[in-house]
Amino acid sequence: DAGVIQSPRHEVTEMGQEVTLRCKPISGHNSLFWYRQTMMRGLELLIYFNNNVPIDDSGMPEDRFSAKMPNASFSTLKIQPSEPRDSAVYFCASSLAYAGGTDTQYFGPGTRLTVL
Amino acid sequence: AQTVTQSQPEMSVQEAETVTLSCTYDTSESNYYLFWYKQPPSRQMILVIRQEAYKQQNATENRFSVNFQKAAKSFSLKISDSQLGDTAMYFCAFVTYNFNKFYFGSGTKLNVKP
Numbered sequence: 001d002a003g004v005i006q007s008p009r010h011e012v013t014e015m016g017q018e019v020t021l022r023c024k025p026i027s028g029h030n031s032l033f034w035y036r037q038t039m040m041r042g043l044e045l046l047i048y049f050n051n052n053v054p055i056d057d058s059g060m061p062e063d064r065f066s067a068k069m070p071n072a073s074f075s076t077l078k079i080q081p082s083e084p085r086d087s088a089v090y091f092c093a094s095s096l097a098y099a100g101g102t103d104t105q106y107f108g109p110g111t112r113l114t115v116l
Numbered sequence: 117a118q119t120v121t122q123s124q125p126e127m128s129v130q131e132a133e134t135v136t137l138s139c140t141y142d143t144s145e146s147n148y149y150l151f152w153y154k155q156p157p158s159r160q161m162i163l164v165i166r167q168e169a170y171k172q173q174n175a176t177e178n179r180f181s182v183n184f185q186k187a188a189k190s191f192s193l194k195i196s197d198s199q200l201g202d203t204a205m206y207f208c209a210f211v212t213y214n215f216n217k218f219y220f221g222s223g224t225k226l227n228v229k230p
Contacts, residue, residue: 031216037159042222043207050216089159097216104151105211105218107161 002026004108006092012114018080021111024073025094033105034067034077035091049075050097082115089113118143120208122221129198130229136183137193137224139208147213150184152193155223156204164206167191203228
């Protein structure tokens with residue numbers, strides 16, 4: 001079975017440019033999570049969706065960040081305009097949530113973003 | 117508030133020896149799952165082991181086992197017969213039944229020495 005798919009795997013851009021990260025969750029999973037990982041701040045939850053609806057976006061750093069999930073098989077995380085401090089590894093993860101519980105969260109390979 | 121604490125930023129162990137990584141958590145919920153994830157230098161997050169809080173029996177996966185103490189809110193990971201491939205960052209995490217949000221600790225970097 002295909003795991004969580006993220007693209008691109010690496011992205012290098014210049015400050016001020018728009019960056020779009022993409023994620024395809026595991027088929028059948030109904031929850032999707034976006035994380036950011038840096039040496040300084042560790043693993044941070046940015047936003048998560050249940051059944052394509054954003055549930056908690058309190059981790060989104062600022063208005064420059066936005067995330068969408070137009071359908072159950074696709075999500076995007078957009079940064080506009082990008083800044084050097086956005087440089088990090090961005091992970092997408094998915095899980096199956098059901099009444100009374102939730103299953104294991106599975107991570108994609110991550111996108112390493114470098115903003116010059 | 118839900119929190120996860122890993123008090124050991126870095127640990128070392130000799131190949132073939134046993135090492136235990138500590139994790140404590142805080143939640144007012146009574147039903148939850150606990151996890152240990154491994155992140156090797158490749159940066160891929162890999163599930164190591166999972167424990168349901170309602171189960172008293174500690175989970176085991178080959179060389180990996182946990183010591184789950186619910187009253188103490190402690191969830192340690194024991195790695196037996198350590199191998200060089202176990203070198204990685206290890207994250208403790210939990211998720212409650214009522215909220216589908218995962219809480220992660222800050223990680224423990226494990227170095228397995230030959």
